Amino acid sequence: MKYISEFRNGVLAQQIAQQIASEVKPEQQYRLMEFCGGHTHTIFRYGIPDLLPTNVKMLHGPGCPVCVLPIKRIDAAIELAMRPNVILCSYGDMLRVPGSGKMSLLKAKSLGADVRMIYSPADTLKIAQDEPDKQVIFFAVGFETTTPPTAVIIEQALKLKLNNFFIFCNHVLTPPAIKGILEPAKHAGIKVLDGLIGPGHVSVITGSSPYETLAKNFQVPIVISGFEPLDILQSILMLIKQINQQSFQVENQYTRAVSAEGNAKAQALMAEYFELRERFEWRGLGEMPFSAIKIKAKFKHLDAEQCFHLSKTTSCDNKACECPAVLTGQKKPTDCKLFNNPCTPENPLGSCMVSSEGACAAYYTYQPHHYKPHTNR
Amino acid sequence: MALDIKKGTIEMAHGSGGRAMSELIDQLFLPVFDNEYLQQKNDQALMTLPGNRIVMATDSHVVSPLFFPGGDIGSLSVHGTINDVAMSGAKPLYLTAGFILEEGFPLSDLQSIVHSMAEAAKACNTPIVTGDTKVVEKGHGDGIYINTTGIGVVSNELTLKPSNIQVGDKILINGSIGDHGTTIMSARQDMNFSSELRSDSQALHDLVAVMIKACPTIRCMRDPTRGGLAATLNELSQIAKTGMLLDEAQIPVKAAVTATSEILGLDPMYIANEGKLIAICPPDQAESLLASMQSHPKGQDAAIIGEVIEDEHQFVQLKTEFGGKRIIDWRYADPLPRIC
Secondary structure (H helix, E strand, C coil): CCCCHHHHCHHHHHHHHHHHHHHCCCCCCEEEEEEEHHHHHHHHHCCHHHHCCCCEEEEEEEECCCCCCCHHHHHHHHHHHHCCCEEEEECHHHCCCCCHHHCCHHHHHHCCCEEEECCCCHHHHHHHHHCCCCEEEEEEEECCCCHHHHHHHHHHHHHCCCCCEEEEEEEECHHHHHHHHHHHHHHCCCCCCCEEEECCHHHHHHCCHHHHHHHHHHCCCEEECCCCHHHHHHHHHHHHHHHHCCCCCEEECCCCCCCCCCCHHHHHHHHHHEEECCEEEECCCEEEECCEEEECHHHHHHEHHHHCCCCCCCCCCCCCCCHHHHHCCCCCHHHCCCECCCEECCECCCHHHCCCCCHHHHHHHHCCHHHCCCCCC | CCCCCCCCECCHHHHCCCHHHHHHHHHHHHHHHCCCCHHHCCCCCCCCCCCCCEEEEEEEECCCCCEECCEEHHHHHHHHHHHHHHCCCCEEEEEEEEEEEECCCEHHHHHHHHHHHHHHHHHCCCCEEEEEEEEECCCCCCCEEEEEEEEEECCCCCCCCHHHCCCCCEEEECCCCCHHHHHHHHHCCCCCCCCCCCCCCCCCHHHHHHHHHHCCCCCEEECCCCCHHHHHHHHHHHHHCCEEEEEHHHCCCCHHHHHHHHHHCCCHHHCCCCCCCEEEECHHHHHHHHHHHHCCHHHCCCEEEEEEECCCCCCEEEECCCCCEEECCCCCCCCCCCCC
16 A cells, blocks of 8 residues: 555644645635636545634545546436347446436346446457347546546457447536636626645656646636645645745646656547537536537447437436536535435435446535534535 | 255255255255254254343345455354344354355355355354345345344343443544455445455454453443444444534554555445444443453454544534544445546
8 A cells, every 4th residue: 555555644634734724815815716626525534624724625626537528428327228139237336326216227137127337448359259149338437537448448349340239428518617607607797715725646647738728818827736645635735835925826736647648549549539518517617618528439439428319308306406506616515405304325316426436426425414404615 | 966066056946845956055055054953954943042131133135246356255144143242241152044046156156255264163163053044036145135033131230322422531442444344345246446454244242242341331232234334333423412522543443454544435434344333332431341342353453543522413524634523424325436
């Protein structure tokens, strides 16, 4: 566990916490958003809010691939899984996400659908080879982090000339999502956040440079951060320093993994097999132009959306669910009327309660919410 | 007719009550489990019990894969039930075994499992005194399911139960958490990373005997199996109507378990154990209880991991190594690996 335990050192944490405390101006509010669900999870798992002054508030962004997927895409995956002769392969944390009518992939499985949980997208190719009489569909989900692996299996499926293998592509892009949070606020003439903890694993692929324009246009400092608790504390300190200096730079705290240019090979693979979608609906952020990708037309024989007729559903979220406001940092999970009653990880009404990276699930799991349901830290 | 153990498989006839079943029992089960009670050749076992307070526990075992580093479903089915009996402070004496076999299950695998059960039972000095076999059609089972029931005796003076727990009590564990669950997950066919992980599956009755001797005032003991440490402590907190505060730095976790959990996005606090126990004792007894545990091979890595606190909300809380605090909640179901 070398190279991990060093980033969880409590003594160093106290030192950084002291630096943060001495840097913070008491009269100023510091509203910092961590974009990634992975960061949200770390913040609560290690109790980071306990180490911060009260005027430094963490807001939780939309960087959880499970949380931003609209119900109709889940419904489509369930519809695909329920078809005869289909094996639907999915990452584990998509399985419990509720679609319409309290259905989920796990429920579909219990009703007889062949749903397989996979750890690596490469497993899906093996399933397709082992079961040539079945149509094997990979439910591809995630930001730029999980897109290159999907590109790799497309490349391999082409090489293997598989004709029973398909991808239901739901990959989305990070920079448009950040823009989706900051732009409406700019138009309304308000500032919703003072600093942004930028995505770590996504930036390994994209590099840090795509955030430069965002920082400049929206006058918000961005620090790309690693996922260990010391990474996040240090990134918070870097943001606070920038805020105090009224600087709007992109800084890279996660230098051990992220470069300015990113991973050129992964980017080339993505460019080879995917193209931008003109529009894609995000849960919480609505329809956003050029915010997601699809499989290029010349590989449409691998594209489940092209090869299977999917019914058009009009399903939408529970009206009282505040996932949209939570995902954009406007509300805390505990501000939602449904939080903890009746929306819990056992009975999730919104997607933020399903994934362990969702802000609502993180609050529910790690915070003593039962006796202070509507107080903000 | 002699069974073809090398190449043969379970057939529906093996559960029919006819000659095939008799052959299976006489050739595969009896010689391995052999003891005076089975030799009675009755449909039940007749035993004498010392003392007048008996403890009973039953447990059905389903596990995939059936064979894993550190054990198999056979040894697991013995250890699991012995531990349930032993957590009362009792001395386990006898076991029963019920098998549900799926048509087509290889006899060679069945024999290995039966051998492993017999060895585990012998090591614990708890003979398997009676049993049952049923066969289900192919596709209606997962190879083999085993139910075991255990009987033990406990002294009149000893009544361990969660309602004994008092604020200020210390919480002890006999070693590292998450070994079994992580091993099982790593051993599943669809996960291809290897590690030196082994299940911690073991019988704890001998460790318990040493502990009871060193600290007869132990309030309560539990084995944190499914749901891990988190589920067990939440359950105890609710019954005792107290809170608990754990110190993350004191909870033993093997590096390989931490690493596997990191990769899968899981938390060792929620991962199953099969050879661990939690003991709760008065604060002034904690050090001597700890010393007694550490003197036993099954408690070498024992630690005091926290204390019982007053909390009307009955939360289990964790002081993180990082310096923050969080609650350790119950989980609804098995944790699922994360996307990225």
